[in-house]
Amino acid sequence: MTRWFSLTRLLTLLRKEMIQMRRDRITFAMMLGVPLMQLMLFGFAINTDPKGLPSALVAPTQDRFSRAIVSALELTGYYRFTSAGVSAAEAEALLARGDVSFVVTVPSDFGRRVLRGDAPTLLIEADATDPSVASGAISTLSTVAAQALQRELGTQAEAAAQAAQSLQVVVHRRYNPEGITQYNIVPGLLGVILQLTMVMMTAMALTREIERGTMENLLSMPATPLEIMLGKLLPYVAVSAVQVLVVLGAAQVVFGVPFVGSLHLLLGGILLFVLALLVLGYLISTVARTQMQAMQLTFFFFLPSLLISGFMFPYRGMPGWAQILGEVFPLTHFLRFIRAVMLKGAGIEAVSGSLLALVLTVLVLSLIALLRFRRTLD
């Protein structure tokens, strides 16, 4: 018992870690500052419902119906027609260059169809490279257009009114067919924030001992690898709890992200994810010789995971090899998990695949970390 594990020793290590954490103001500030800053930047920048987006209008025949629709769209505040009456080709170029976010096309037979009561069609092409930008504008679209037609037709023939009801709005999300909604971002952000701080902090904490030479001393005293590892990791579990509280609180209060799933399941999954990250950070620290190297290794891991985990770009939109590579990152599984639980109210069976992947990650990484950690210096 006392050879491999002693509670006194673990508590001693924890106490020391806490004192150090408290004295290291900058790091401490970073652990709280990073989540807040990321929340502000990512959360607000992406969730602000952008208004007055530049738009182009392609309307070969300018009739009262097309004018009615255009003015109704402008009234929503989302659309600002900067280029009206351009040709389809010009509009295409504007969209490609990113000069406009939307191209609204009113087909030449639009008016005729309305009057005939013959299901008129309206085409909206949206630059969905940043999908959340377009989503608000698009979601209001069909009702606004239908109402505009209704108003314009007034007391006219019933058949025509019917046409307004049957108005079809065809939406093309260009360049990025899988539109992520803004709700995707904040839960995903929790994963990203946890990942950055947890991996980096643990990687640095242990490397610091090696760099400052205190590891030699620690190893010459009766502390076991398990105790040293737990002593390093547990304080950061506490830190992560604070971060989770901040982000989930903000998700509810500030961003109004719906939460339909089970809280217990959510917290359980988060804990699992945090463990995976801590062990990963610990593993990095067994490789890195200096804190600088630990930092670099963290980013070496962090950046690709940000790109191909499904946080930045839709997972399903990536080529096959990238999807396979993405499976390696705990963040990928966590994103699937948290989006499913928070937004879709998924139960444990639905997310068991992701959870299993996380469990496996923790086990494999822990094993490697304990094997790599030597009680000796060589």
Added chain:
Amino acid sequence: MSAAPAIDVRGLVKSFGGRRVVDDVSLTVAKGEISGFLGPNGSGKTTTIRLMCGLLTPDAGEGQVLGMDIRQQGHLIKREVGYMTQRFSFYEDLTIEENLAFVAGLYGLSPARQHVRDTLADLGLTARRQQLAGSLSGGWKQRLALAACIMHKPRLLLLDEPTAGVDPKARREFWDEIHARAHDGLTVLVSTHYMDEAERCHRINYIAYGKLVAAGTVAQVVKGAGLTTLVLEGPQTPAAARALRGMPGVDQIAPFGNTLHVVGRDGAALDRSARQVAQQTGCALRPSETSLEDVFIHFMGEARDNMA
């Protein structure tokens, strides 16, 4: 008391990247003895000490420390040994008291508070106990390190250059402390580059390029080196030094103030050369005791020759 030595290691070998840093080192330190560990920079002192306290695993060799096997019982050795690292390795962002409390906790000393308080008082650290270790001067850091490694009442102290950068008074106090504890039965192995400290040891061990070159009391080591030392004195010593260079029997020439020490293995040849030069330059010539430093410099030269 049994005669079993506190340290008894044989044929230790440790290589880093194919280079034998510790090469077939055997070392014996009797109980209650203060044993000096000397050798030039990079000769493998720190590495040997780490091998003995279980921080490194030897590539070859075996031995016992306090009767416990260095390969199998490293975890037991750690509880009975106090190891003071060459580089200060306590937490600079913790106070003296917090550092000691940390050490007490790891050794499972109870009541920890009492141990810390006693140790603070014992080493005169009580007044500074709230000071961060990082803000201490070299002498106080050393005192903290010593306090931390004797708090758990080890039976063996391994001190790696404990007095580097410490002023003479603090060094004297440090050695008084060590001698007092050795008198109470503590065994000490201490590495140092200071000759006066070597002379304070009961026995010394000299290592060069990973090989143990000499071991014994200072007198034995000096005698064993078989060197003859002559002193030239007079106004013309710089000229004498130039003239002596390369002459038969002359191995070392070292000026000390107005005098010149010449050292050589071949006493007769040295005597002839020195006599001749003394006459030429009008210096007085007299025989002298060979100093430990002369012996060590001689060892260094010899070991290098063996390497080449």
